[in-house]
Amino acid sequence: MLGLMMDRALTLPSILEYAAQYHPDRQVVDRMVEGPIHRYGYADALARTKRMANALAAMGVKPGDRVATLAWSTHRHFELYFAVTGVGAVLHTINPRLHPDQVVWVANHAEDAFLFFDNSFAGLVAELKDRLPRVKALVAMTDREHLPPEAPADALVYEELIVGQPADFAWPDLDERQASGLCYTSGTTGNPKGVLYSHRSTVLHAMALALPDAFDFSARSVVMPCAQMYHANAWCTPYAAPLVGATLVLPGRALDGASIAELIRAEGVTFLLGVPTIWVGVADHLDQTGERLASVKTIAVGGSAPTAALVQRIEDRLGGQVRQIWGMTETSPLGVINTPLPQHDGEDEAATLSRKLKQGRGLWGVDLRIVGEDGEELPRDGKSTGALQVRGPWTVGAYFKQDGSEVFTADGWFDTGDIATLDAEGYLRLTDRAKDVIKSGGEWISTLDLEDAICSHPAVAMAAAIGVPHPKWDERPLLLVTLRPGHSADPEALKAHVAARVAKWWTPDEVRIIEALPIGPTGKVLKRELRDQLATAAPVQPAES
């Protein structure tokens, strides 16, 4: 027997319609690629979005068409988030930090039919356009005055497209399982793989994101995502903010410390999110200026795990509380979040910090399990280490064109490629990426623990632990570090620093100071590249053991 409640589809345009009606003057603020700060209310945002929806229809965009963007976090990108999905097409947010060959590869793999681009990428698009035979139209996300000379001659201009269009548009009836967005994983192993979001998965994820123990979004929140809108929909905040009428601040392309600090101060930002390196930049800037920020309540940190020292520095310099999250493009991205429970009130500082270094706890809608090498589920004891698998209505069920099907288990779970523990309180703690794991003498050594140990040393800026081949132990850890500006350190002292903090057999055989670590397009260290570079080097000497 089926229930008799209204069968209303969960669709993305309904979110902006709601915001425009109930929060017409609440602001969307962005730093435009052209430079100035732009601001408007949700009512105006909806009107422009509908003009763009009409323009898309006039351009011949059809339901299911992939409409690509090479763009930063701006109000025009925000409009495309709703206009493209609202007409039933699929917004493919290409990561412009990919190598140009990879941009071509993903655009062709996605069969992108239209391409919108920011001025920053006008030259790139001109260079690549002949390699994108399926693209029917290019649109520069600017006005005529600011169109860069290097843009393709046949590029249309965003503001010209919408200026003559009506500000009303009847959204088509959409199946909530209709694809809404396409985002490729960074592809540090193999080709990038496409995650095809649906209206349903995105709406449910946005609702879950706004809950008090997740991002706690309300009409009082001022939300600034410092993950770009090509990174898993800026963690879905451009959908979750209007769903509750929160103010949305989009930082454009400028993620340097000074630019971010300026927006936080000017807009009274309460909620920030981004990878750890962003906050290092902001903290450095605040160190230089001596400025204090008063408005920040929560800094959600994800993408990679911050060290204890960094958590303390971020909280000290930016104000507010750090909440780690763990997630992936494949999980929309919210998987877990580290929100304190009532029983943590009154715990001592060391316990608080130790808790904050875990990635967080699951929310309703995200089932988690860890499994051993033979596929059996492992206990939630905080010790058993295994492959992290996820299941839920905003978790990927298959990659676009069925790529990479080996990561989907027969019983319906997604294997994340992360190695982790779960504890009795429900906390997830990542110990490694499966592909980065070091296996020494048949046992795993956590590269994240080694990196965390060395980063507590005041001279160390960044670190990467990798496994190098070893004749007796199969692999042994090598720890590569960069130093903070103006600091020096002795490798043996660094090694001793680690040795004091981890199991004896985990201690790396060598700590090597290098100039810089290779960083990939999503801000993560490219360990594969490090391993490749070192593959030709002589094996390190065995540790005494």
Added chain:
Amino acid sequence: MLGLMMDRALTLPSILEYAAQYHPDRQVVDRMVEGPIHRYGYADALARTKRMANALAAMGVKPGDRVATLAWSTHRHFELYFAVTGVGAVLHTINPRLHPDQVVWVANHAEDAFLFFDNSFAGLVAELKDRLPRVKALVAMTDREHLPPEAPADALVYEELIVGQPADFAWPDLDERQASGLCYTSGTTGNPKGVLYSHRSTVLHAMALALPDAFDFSARSVVMPCAQMYHANAWCTPYAAPLVGATLVLPGRALDGASIAELIRAEGVTFLLGVPTIWVGVADHLDQTGERLASVKTIAVGGSAPTAALVQRIEDRLGGQVRQIWGMTETSPLGVINTPLPQHDGEDEAATLSRKLKQGRGLWGVDLRIVGEDGEELPRDGKSTGALQVRGPWTVGAYFKQDGSEVFTADGWFDTGDIATLDAEGYLRLTDRAKDVIKSGGEWISTLDLEDAICSHPAVAMAAAIGVPHPKWDERPLLLVTLRPGHSADPEALKAHVAARVAKWWTPDEVRIIEALPIGPTGKVLKRELRDQLATAAPVQPAES
């Protein structure tokens, strides 16, 4: 093109599974019908729920079967909320305050196959059972020791049913559109009509309910619904609380001021909800004892509109902030809620109070409109008064067995039967129930405004404005009032009190002091009964106009 995220159904058992795994020790506390306070964690609640699911299967409960309850707000009722729905059956929560003939009518209309009942209703069930031919089994929600002698001899006993059952149960794969609950409207006009909730509508509603600008539920919340679990699922709190790991306090049958105040104090309740009369009782009790409560943050008030005086009294006596909500069985029930917006900070006391007397603003997922008598949508100007219509994924789409189809519009909206205004800020303000409206000289007079005006008089306890026939104006208002204990008042003085507060032509021709107002099973004044009583009385004298 369909998205490729996991196609996981939104189902109710997943909520309790989540709570048991991530909040195993967070408490569900109830005042048992047998007297004592009972408490357990969500993990134990799930274990008992699964025992009951096994028991239901053993009893022959099949998917789609209606399983009825005549029960208060207790942990056993909470278990049935998940066990019955989890096995794919439909939980029919009968309002035991209905007249026994109506209990029989709804049980037979629903075709209830099983009936669970609290000890309070053992005699009633024994009396009615022969009139319920479809019911295959009766279950007393108690243990053998407490089984009342008046219970039917063939009644099964809840604790005996589950004691031998395993605490594990594999929930069947459910379609999220599967019916989960059935709740009949109070039926003040015509026969009661059944609202058939689905897993999907209930899960979505629970998520929306927990959002910061709605009920703001988190693992830190201590939630006590003082609407019984047969009133629109106690406003869905037994589902929303475990979805976020909030503590749930169920008051059993005792909704008197002393019992509620005791639970608030003992459990540190932060969130209360219920109809205005409940809070009058608590305030009266606190007046008598001089006690102060420290934990309450929010008192959600719905069911009928509180007066300004009552809002002030509740906030003064209970602590916390009153938030009106408006909703119906047909809207799961959350329609609107009166949560202050950032722009209301710093407003003066009079503005705050005036705002609090509106029912509230819409949330995402609840589309609202008001339409005139010819069906056209009216402006949101705070003045235009029309029929309130609602649409959304947790709004009723049709009544059970297609009763009352006239309230569903051709373009897919539900006509609530309420008369209201919407203002530019999005606030809904009810002015009447359509069936209670007074039309005088072709214009509507708001009975709620009249009642609000008279209730600001210190001697007045309750009021009901009704229309009485009039030869010239078709109808004129008559205001019936009851006085607070120990107070007296002159009817002409009361009339003058109203006249000073409303339009001249709205002033009732008579204010009549009576002993008591007839109250229906959902706590609302039965105006139809008042009108029927007065139909034989002489017409009141025309006002000078």
